[in-house]
Amino acid sequence: MTVTAIVPPNGFPLPPEPELTPEEVVARAVAIARTLVARQSEAEERTYYAADVHEAFSRAGFYRILVPRRYGGYEFGVDTFMRVVRALARGCPSTGWMYCLGAVHAVFAGTVFEERAQEEIFSVGDFIAPATVMPGGTAERHPDGGWIINGRFGYCSGAPYATHFIGHALVTHEEGEEPAPMLFVAPRDQFRRLDDWGQQLGLKGSGSHTIVMENAHVPDYCVLHTHMSFYQVSEDTPGRRLHINPQYGGGPLSFMMLESACLAVGIAYGALDEYEELMRTRNTLFPPVMSRAEDPDYQRWYGEATGKLATAEGAIENTITQWQDLCVEGPQAFTPEVEFRLATMCREVIRLSWTAVEQFLFPTAGSSSVSRGQRIERVWRDLSMLQSHAGISVAMNTMVNRELSKARFGIQDQH
Template identity: 65%
Template sequence: MCAAMTVVTSVPEHAFPSPPEPRLTPAEIIARAEAIAPTLIGRQAETEQRTFYAQDTHEEFARAGFYRILVPRRYGGYEFGTDTFLRVAMALARGCPSTGWMYLFGAAHALAVATLFDERAQAELFSSGDFICPATVAPSGTAERTADGWVLNGVWSYASGSPYATHFIGHTFVPQADGEPPAPLLFIVPRDQWKRLDDWGQQLGLKGSGSHSVAIDNGRIPDHFTRGFHMSQVTVTEGTPGLALHGNPEYGGGPLSFMLLELGALAVGMARGALDAYEDLMLTRTTIYPPIVLRVEDPDFQLRYGEATGMISTAEAALLNGIQQWRDTCAAGPEAFTREQEWRLATISREVVRLCWRAVEGELFPTAGSSSVRHGDRIERVWRDMSMLHSHAGYAVVLKTMANRELTKARFNIG
């Protein structure tokens, strides 16, 4: 485990509800994820057919404390930090990419809520301890003001993590005065105000990621469950409600760069799973041309395995360092989290994904053999799932194009 991994306690232990296991450590919760991950491998087909991981898996995750890793201790969470959370997600994605994806995008947004919302909202939103809240960034639907809040209507697609969710975060636009463009509105909606549509599972990959659409029909929320911005455009240099409330620097960090580092964590986990499957083939399959030997004894397979291992190990090292840089920037204070720094950290995640994809698509998939990449085989599934990752807007739009431009503009102060 990383020596820098720490337990961050923002409030006195006795002042607020204790989590279910007060003595649980980050190392122990990561070890739980690593022990659970191998059990997910044999259930990948059923997870894809169901379109989300099983109820008993969800219950196991809850018992393990996975849904409280980023929840503040003030509300009965563990507040273990972003490094612990992403290591858990990496481990789960190594066992089953769909499960890792669904878990990460359901549990990750506890950080955003603890950062961006005020004390009144957080006390209500985190009241159950476990927190699962998919989020979408594409604005959709409508929001109409009422005397004490908002009425929401519409459908928001790709809400990964929705099957067991306690809340949902979405975005919409609200009209302004005549001649002014509509303004973005971020909102969070409790589970009893929306329904999950049965519209996931026909895509190329990540069929079991629970990335269903969320439909809201006259959903009512109070005004303090909204923020007047888009999550990707938040500036934290002046401080955040969460930093003031919890005193934990990680609740004052940039949400955008953290969201984009999440994709790198999933890519590393998936690629590690493909490498595991390739190792099994190395030890059990032979070459097809004389001399007939186990693949592990063949110089060409040794070369390919070593090439892929180097790429994936480098990607993991870059990701872990990127996470540490994110945490170090938090510790330096809000003023350190400039837009330039946010976008620079985001580009690390892009290169992590690229390295992992090169290893899987260029070395492992084409040399595994056609009999080992049939539908449902582990390497074939990782190849499909990583292909699907490339179509995610966070990678295909933000990391591949927008990040470069925005980083350059921030660096040279171009409007």
């Protein structure tokens, strides 16, 4: 389903490089990723990737990969975007994470918001919008029919260069009612970023700062009275009607898990790259002393990790293909059972990636290779941080399993 040519309808703006292909944009990501390896510590110290890296991403077209053609984007397939993510995360986990969770939400915005909202949010060209699922504020009606939002929203990966923010606020319609979540998208001039990231165990350079909104005004057409995770695509979506492209009608829950799984694979491959270098340049610690590449134990450890990561990579590519094929079938194909099954596939990809690093690469690399600031040490910290994400550590190991089973067997909740 990857798009290979840019032929926008009459009257639509062309992207900066109309002849750019998916293969070229992925090749650019691979080349840039090589330069990121030596800048990982720098990104962590700054807590986000540098301005020149941001500019390089913009010139390469990375922030328009998923932006609809209608608004001057490339509208390449999700498969192309995820290959770019894996490449960047392999070079620098924090940079890959920050890029992914800022640029990926062009698909969600292009799916759920009506035409008027999309015309506004995509008018900037490059689109970077961190999103959070936890309601971090409150929303009250403005006399003009819009909303006034106040609150603090944590873990906004991509905030430093964000053009927009997608979040949730709680709305109380009448006294005594339970507050209900409201999804919104707001431009940069309606929020500010706190300098509060970088003290965590891992992903210190992921730009996951807190966003603050103070009496921010959001028009009603940029609001949906639902939660991102609960948005239903069983019927036609605004994006599918507007863009024709079926990828703007896919299931959001499974799509969110694709992001984490792709990042996990890319990050883990960075550790494998470093382990391979150690195999080539280091000797064994105990007699008979020989190159690690010649030692049967190191050969076994390297082979175990390689097999797990190759399997994880194949699985995530297959999951992406299934997601895209379901988009072509139509919104009705994204049943709850299908959504949860795809999510569990992503969970297994993450488990394989973590196992390759945690059981084989990290413990056998040697103490000097996992000291502070070393590449394998950083990957271990970053994947540990990913493991602590509530959506992965809690929801994916409990709720998703239950909901998949209930959907399969037609079991309804009794409360």
